[in-house]
Amino acid sequence: MYKYDDYDRNLVLERVKQFRGQTERFLAGDLSEDEFLALRLQNGLYIQRLAPMFRVAIPYGMLSSVQLRNLADLSRTYDKGYVHFTTRQNVQFNWPELKNIPDMLESLHKVEMHAIQTSGNCIRNTTTDQFAGVFKDEVTDPRPYCEIIRQWSTFHPEFAYLPRKFKIAVNACPTEDRAAMKVHDIGLELVKNEHGETGFRVFVGGGLGRTPLLGSAINEFLPELDLLTYLEAIVRVYNQHGRRDNKFKARIKILVKALTPEVFAQKVEEEWQHIKDSAAKLTVEEINRVKGFFVEPSYEDITSSTEFEEQLASNKAFANWVNRNTNEHKIPGYSIVTLTLKKTGIPPGDVSDDKLELIADLADKYSFGEVRIAHDQNIVLADVKQSDLFAVWRKAQTAGFATPNLNMLTDIICCPGGDFCALANAKSIPIAEQIQRRFDNLDYLYDLGEIELNISGCMNACGHHHVGNIGILGVDKKGQEFYQVSLGGCSGKDASIGKILGPSFAREEMADIVEKIIDVYVENRTAEELFLDTYRRIGMTPFKERVYAKAH
Numbered sequence: 352m353y354k355y356d357d358y359d360r361n362l363v364l365e366r367v368k369q370f371r372g373q374t375e376r377f378l379a380g381d382l383s384e385d386e387f388l389a390l391r392l393q394n395g396l397y398i399q400r401l402a403p404m405f406r407v408a409i410p411y412g413m414l415s416s417v418q419l420r421n422l423a424d425l426s427r428t429y430d431k432g433y434v435h436f437t438t439r440q441n442v443q444f445n446w447p448e449l450k451n452i453p454d455m456l457e458s459l460h461k462v463e464m465h466a467i468q469t470s471g472n473c474i475r476n477t478t479t480d481q482f483a484g485v486f487k488d489e490v491t492d493p494r495p496y497c498e499i500i501r502q503w504s505t506f507h508p509e510f511a512y513l514p515r516k517f518k519i520a521v522n523a524c525p526t527e528d529r530a531a532m533k534v535h536d537i538g539l540e541l542v543k544n545e546h547g548e549t550g551f552r553v554f555v556g557g558g559l560g561r562t563p564l565l566g567s568a569i570n571e572f573l574p575e576l577d578l579l580t581y582l583e584a585i586v587r588v589y590n591q592h593g594r595r596d597n598k599f600k601a602r603i604k605i606l607v608k609a610l611t612p613e614v615f616a617q618k619v620e621e622e623w624q625h626i627k628d629s630a631a632k633l634t635v636e637e638i639n640r641v642k643g644f645f646v647e648p649s650y651e652d653i654t655s656s657t658e659f660e661e662q663l664a665s666n667k668a669f670a671n672w673v674n675r676n677t678n679e680h681k682i683p684g685y686s687i688v689t690l691t692l693k694k695t696g697i698p699p700g701d702v703s704d705d706k707l708e709l710i711a712d713l714a715d716k717y718s719f720g721e722v723r724i725a726h727d728q729n730i731v732l733a734d735v736k737q738s739d740l741f742a743v744w745r746k747a748q749t750a751g752f753a754t755p756n757l758n759m760l761t762d763i764i765c766c767p768g769g770d771f772c773a774l775a776n777a778k779s780i781p782i783a784e785q786i787q788r789r790f791d792n793l794d795y796l797y798d799l800g801e802i803e804l805n806i807s808g809c810m811n812a813c814g815h816h817h818v819g820n821i822g823i824l825g826v827d828k829k830g831q832e833f834y835q836v837s838l839g840g841c842s843g844k845d846a847s848i849g850k851i852l853g854p855s856f857a858r859e860e861m862a863d864i865v866e867k868i869i870d871v872y873v874e875n876r877t878a879e880e881l882f883l884d885t886y887r888r889i890g891m892t893p894f895k896e897r898v899y900a901k902a903h
């Protein structure tokens with residue numbers, strides 16, 4: 352994990368002091384709402400429906416147990432005793448008081464965390480695969496590159512005021528994309544060329560929100576040393592040509608679409624020629640320096656554990672969990688464990704202070720004191736010895752993190768919606784709960800196989816509904832809450848944007864509608880097909896017919 356040096360520490364502390372002064376002046380009436388707006392956004396602070404909302408960055412999703420305990424402490428001292436993990440490896444506090452934010456920032460600074468650039472029109476937290484560095488199929492560990500991008504983009508003087516927010520995701524896995532690379536402003540895919548050299552396939556112009564679009568590849572192999580100069584060229588072209596007259600057309604995706612990816616790529620290439628060999632060009636030494644922060648933990652040499660095999664054979668519930676919620680680790684004898692934050696009745700992504708501490712204890716005892724926050728709003732213990740899995744499962748089960756539904760229909764991604772968010776058209780958390788209650792039979796869920804269901808409370812798509820195999824979007828119909836359904840979205844390797852099924856539904860109908868959609872899948876699937884495959888083969892019509900069939 353990256354460790355702050357004096358430079359980082361001072362930078363963050365200076366920012367805390369500055370923001371303390373700004374907050375005091377605002378509270379004393381010396382700064383207007385408008386004047387304070389830009390200042391607070393630069394520090395992760397939104398003003399929401401019921402209270403401020405405060406967003407803290409978790410670079411590439413990694414937290415130490417010390418940082419987790421600090422978050423727990425902050426939520427207990429300044430909030431309602433829980434935090435919310437988002438789809439972009441951030442953590443949000445939903446109920447802080449404005450006057451306490453400077454103290455929260457100061458406390459975060461002590462554990463090497465901050466809220467800089469978590470909102471506003473700048474380059475946001477760079478995200479990656481939650482299995483980075485431990486997944487066996489990975490080309491190379493993406494985290495050092497994320498850290499390099501973080502250092503380059505934080506306080507970049509030229510990119511502090513872009514036309515709109517800007518998000519970068521890095522994926523290094525050739526078989527899967529857990530970082531949703533293609534729905535980011537820039538998606539970077541780590542690849543090796545025929546000479547075994549490391550580089551990036553560069554996607555640009557993806558994003559969700561009002562106009563959902565997938566990124567287009569504009570460079571098939573960018574050598575790793577050119578990473579920052581090329582990113583700089585892309586963001587410069589965007590900064591110069593992106594629309595500032597209309598907020599809804601300001602994202603880079605609109606520019607890429609308007610110009611075409613080919614023309615956009617040419618402009619980037621022209622810009623790049625000026626800066627390609629500038630001081631921003633990376634060196635092997637610099638990459639190695641940053642890689643030095645992501646050294647392998649001291650894995651033990653493990654021969655297979657017969658005890659683990661026996662536990663698997665004798666306990667079906669444990670075996671289910673191992674099957675579902677753990678993944679193969681690159682080191683024999685270790686597993687990647689996902690603690691699912693999707694227990695029915697608890698909003699997806701929410702964790703209470705005492706549970707955060709429990710996870711910190713699990714991390715200390717079983718996973719080298721570190722956790723990762725996943726894009727699907729779950730928490731990962733990346734390095735658990737197989738012989739410890741049973742103990743971890745028992746503790747996770749007691750705490751409610753062992754629902755063995757990873758990637759199943761009830762592992763729902765869901766935004767806070769109308770319960771907290773001022774922009775919402777409708778609530779989303781109760782919809783997630785309604786669906787989780789309906790599909791509470793694990794055997795049936797396993798039979799259905801992997802299905803991604805995502806819910807957003809409005810067009811902004813924080814819950815990624817466009818890329819859910821089943822997507823649910825809250826809409827406003829003459830002041831009433833309704834829900835529109837889309838099918839066929841996917842955020843993985845073969846990403847696609849879902850298509851709208853038809854007219855929207857009332858809240859109480861939603862579980863029934865999902866059930867009808869699932870029935871059509873079950874009736875039509877072949878033995879190997881997942882929901883998405885069947886949808887792609889049979890198309891929308893059979894689903895439409897069933898859902899909108901008139902009752903006789």
Ligand code: HEM
Pocket residue numbers: 397399404435436437438439443515518534535536557558559560561602765766767771772773774811812813814815
């Ligand atoms: C409650 C406070 C929140 C507010 C006010 C808010 C606001 C917004 C807005 C205005 C957009 C649209 C931006 C655009 O298209 O240009 C957006 C997009 C997004 N937000 Fe949020 N959001 C909130 C919470 C969340 C949460 C809790 C999550 C994760 C669960 C999240 C994740 C995202 C994502 C992934 C996008 C789509 C980004 C894209 O188009 O590339 N946000 N948000």
Ligand code: SF4
Pocket residue numbers: 766767768769772773774775776807808809810811812813814
């Ligand atoms: S999708 Fe809409 S309702 Fe949900 S968090 Fe984002 S802005 Fe709020």
